[in-house]
Amino acid sequence: AQTVTQSQPEMSVQEAETVTLSCTYDTSESDYYLFWYKQPPSRQMILVIRQEAYKQQNATENRFSVNFQKAAKSFSLKISDSQLGDAAMYFCAYSSGTYKYIFGTGTRLKVLA
Amino acid sequence: SAVISQKPSRDICQRGTSLTIQCQVDSQVTMMFWYRQQPGQSLTLIATANQGSEATYESGFVIDKFPISRPNLTFSTLTVSNMSPEDSSIYLCSVDLGAPYEQYFGPGTRLTVT
Numbered sequence: 001a002q003t004v005t006q007s008q009p010e011m012s013v014q015e016a017e018t019v020t021l022s023c024t025y026d027t028s029e030s031d032y033y034l035f036w037y038k039q040p041p042s043r044q045m046i047l048v049i050r051q052e053a054y055k056q057q058n059a060t061e062n063r064f065s066v067n068f069q070k071a072a073k074s075f076s077l078k079i080s081d082s083q084l085g086d087a088a089m090y091f092c093a094y095s096s097g098t099y100k101y102i103f104g105t106g107t108r109l110k111v112l113a
Numbered sequence: 114s115a116v117i118s119q120k121p122s123r124d125i126c127q128r129g130t131s132l133t134i135q136c137q138v139d140s141q142v143t144m145m146f147w148y149r150q151q152p153g154q155s156l157t158l159i160a161t162a163n164q165g166s167e168a169t170y171e172s173g174f175v176i177d178k179f180p181i182s183r184p185n186l187t188f189s190t191l192t193v194s195n196m197s198p199e200d201s202s203i204y205l206c207s208v209d210l211g212a213p214y215e216q217y218f219g220p221g222t223r224l225t226v227t
Binding site: 035104106 | 144146154155156158161205209215216217218219220221
């Protein structure tokens with residue numbers, strides 16, 4: 001069975017600095033999708049970034065980028081130039097290409113002014 | 114993307130009662146999903162709701178407890194029946210817009226059962 005592990009329950013970063021959130025997963029599939037979702041306090045969960053496993057190039061979206069290591073089954077999220085609005089719970093998620101998502105337990109990111 | 118709304122946004126209910134949560138999408142979608150997020154926890158899929166067919170429930174969730182309706186391609190409801198304090202959670206609906214398998218989430222319904 002597929003699993004997603006986020007080993008950092010909480011992280012802190014100074015405003016304007018860079019932070020990396022870790023995610024590892026386990027699967028026997030060769031083709032799949034990985035996602036990072038952001039859930040601000042009492043607000044809607046939004047998709048931050050998506051990575052297709054067949055693509056070797058790491059996905060980037062403005063200040064957000066991933067380090068996808070397929071062999072190591074690692075999918076970390078790097079947030080550059082952190083802003084106060086980045087404070088949220090971040091969930092890593094896996095999909096084998098079906099509707100079924102498997103979510104990690106989340107990492108709470110605090111941004112310090 | 115999709116704009117998804119949920120009603121109510123929050124509610125406090127008494128043990129033994131039922132609550133129906135509505136999910137409205139601004140475009141027609143084939144697949145809608147209902148998740149539960151218990152306090153401080155991750156998201157757990159309750160069921161998948163396709164228009165015109167019975168909902169498909171995940172292990173640990175049953176139709177008698179969480180009946181779902183999907184009358185058309187833009188709307189779904191989830192009922193939490195015979196509630197107990199253990200049902201206190203955030204309930205989220207989401208939609209799948211097809212390839213590339215991205216799900217978009219509603220704002221959630223925060224349910225407290227006393």
